[in-house]
Amino acid sequence: MSMGSGSLCFKGCSVSVRPEQELGSHCRQISRRSQGPEGVRFGNHRISSLLFADDVVLMASSGQDLQHVLERFAAECEAAGMRISTSKSEAMVLDRKRVACPLRVGGEVLPQVEEFKYLGVLFTSEGKIEREIDRRIGAASAVRRGRCTGPSW
Numbered sequence: 001m002s003m004g005s006g007s008l009c010f011k012g013c014s015v016s017v018r019p020e021q022e023l024g025s026h027c028r029q030i031s032r033r034s035q036g037p038e039g040v041r042f043g044n045h046r047i048s049s050l051l052f053a054d055d056v057v058l059m060a061s062s063g064q065d066l067q068h069v070l071e072r073f074a075a076e077c078e079a080a081g082m083r084i085s086t087s088k089s090e091a092m093v094l095d096r097k098r099v100a101c102p103l104r105v106g107g108e109v110l111p112q113v114e115e116f117k118y119l120g121v122l123f124t125s126e127g128k129i130e131r132e133i134d135r136r137i138g139a140a141s142a143v144r145r146g147r148c149t150g151p152s153w
Helices: 020-034 063-079 130-148
Strands: 007-016 040-042 045-047 049-052 055-060 082-084 090-094 115-118 121-124
Touching: 020 063, 055 063, 063 082, 090 115, 121 130
Parallel strands: none
Antiparallel strands: 007 055, 007 082, 007 090, 040 045, 049 055, 115 121
């Protein structure tokens, strides 16, 4: 399934003074507390965030909705003694044409990108998977070449 045209993503990293083992559970709690009606439809489901440890992807169907989600998420982070690392955060619009979407965190405008990796998977602004497939085939071919060119016994 692909996200609909005009979907928006924020990829960010929350940083904290808390021990690392607590970050994942805090991010899940923060995400639950900051959820609103926003999100992106995938079939019969509405997805508003992807979480892994301290990596977060927030999703909404409009720039205004995503800015609201981001503000709530930032406020919940702050209340938990955490902050969004703007140097590790970026925004992406999933659409066939380029669309500007200036997102702000604490007065800083986040860079808008055409692609980003999340958990090793390449997401592109056009929503196409061909580049990810090509990347994986290339990686598998390199491994195979390495095995074939090793020492022969």
